Amino acid sequence: MSVKTFTEEFKIEAVKQITEQGYPVSEVSSRLGVSTNSLYAWVKRYQKPEPQRKQDDALQHEVKRLRQ
Numbered sequence: 001m002s003v004k005t006f007t008e009e010f011k012i013e014a015v016k017q018i019t020e021q022g023y024p025v026s027e028v029s030s031r032l033g034v035s036t037n038s039l040y041a042w043v044k045r046y047q048k049p050e051p052q053r054k055q056d057d058a059l060q061h062e063v064k065r066l067r068q
Contacts, residue, residue: 012046014032015039
């Protein structure tokens with residue numbers, strides 16, 4: 001099973017379809033070929049302001065580095 005990687009722009013546009021245009025997650029999921037779990041995670045992530053997202057990313061990166 002191959003792992004698909006999506007660009008940040010793709011994720012943001014998918015989230016906008018759900019949050020701004022009102023499409024159901026299940027519909028966006030089937031149309032874009034993305035799991036509903038991924039979409040829910042993206043919605044949670046991209047509803048945060050960008051500075052907070054960057055801070056969260058930095059913290060996650062540091063935790064991962066420390067665990068190694």
